Amino acid sequence: MTRTEAQQGLQLASGARPGIVAGGGVLPQAVARALKALGSDPFVLILEGEAEPGTVLETCEHETRPLEDIGKLVSILKRHRVTHLVMAGEIRRRPKLSAIRPSLGLVTLLPSVIAGLGKGDDGLLRLIMRWLEKSGIHVVGAHQIVPELLAMEGSWTKARPKAADWRDIEAGRAAAEAIGALDIGQGAVAIGGRAIALEGIEGTNGLLERVRDLRGHGRLAGKTGGVLVKCLKPGQELRADLPTVGPTTVELAHAAGLSGIAVEASRSLVIDGPELVARADALGLFALGLSAREDRHGG
Structure with missing residues (x-):
């Protein structure tokens, strides 16, 4: 059904900690289960109104935040010692621009983010990933964590x-x-x-x-x-x-x-x-x- 052979997934170095930004659907749960099965201790940022409550996500160390807290994303991840981040799951709405409080690091990208909010998902995701990686957080794909999917x-x-x-x-x-x-x-x-x-x-x-x-x-x-x-x-x-x-x-x-x-x-x-x-x-x-x-x- 799916490929399991010859794919080992991402190998995290000692001291590295994975994190998950969890949207809707079951993909974030699959990633969390896989990380826990590998002995990792993931931190999960649950997106309010998107991720399903009462799942394996809440058995991990987690915070629940609205989309409008995107400006605090790096500081939240750093506080929880996250070094590698997976963005998984559906996001059914765009954040309300007037409610976003940008951090200093996000301010430089804000014009591009504003433009991206009116465009497709992929362009906006690229901007967010660039910001995260400039902040020292490695963005990885769900398929790198759970290659059998x-x-x-x-x-x-x-x-x-x-x-x-x-x-x-x-x-x-x-x-x-x-x-x-x-x-x-x-x-x-x-x-x-x-x-x-x-x-x-x-x-x-x-x-x-x-x-x-x-x-x-x-x-x-x-x-x-x-x-x-x-x-x-x-x-x-x-x-x-x-x-x-x-x-x-x-x-x-x-x-x-x-x-x-x-x-x-x-x-x-x-x-x-x-x-x-x-x-x-x-x-x-x-x-x-x-x-x-x-x-x-x-x-």
């Missing part, structure tokens, strides 16, 4: 795509790459050989719910099948916000009447892989990893 190339399920599904996969991938180039989203749904819905600020779950609602309307009425495709944005920073799927993705794809899901192998994360495969097999959906297009990616 990286999607494997090829089919994972009993069901396999048919010829019509492959047409949808190609159409969906082209659409996902197009919106990714504009730093809008990472996913698209194609039905009947053409893209019919693109991922926006609502994320993948919202995209699939929208497709479900569209099934009874207009040109989609009576159409069957279709595929969700997710892939990395061209030139995307690899250390944050990799395309992610999990069992919930399968459930929502089925509810939307799709035949399967496809993600870019080695550049996407699969949460709860065995459960994802079990649900897909039970529902008759296919799931697979597409060969990565190396020339598209930055770092």
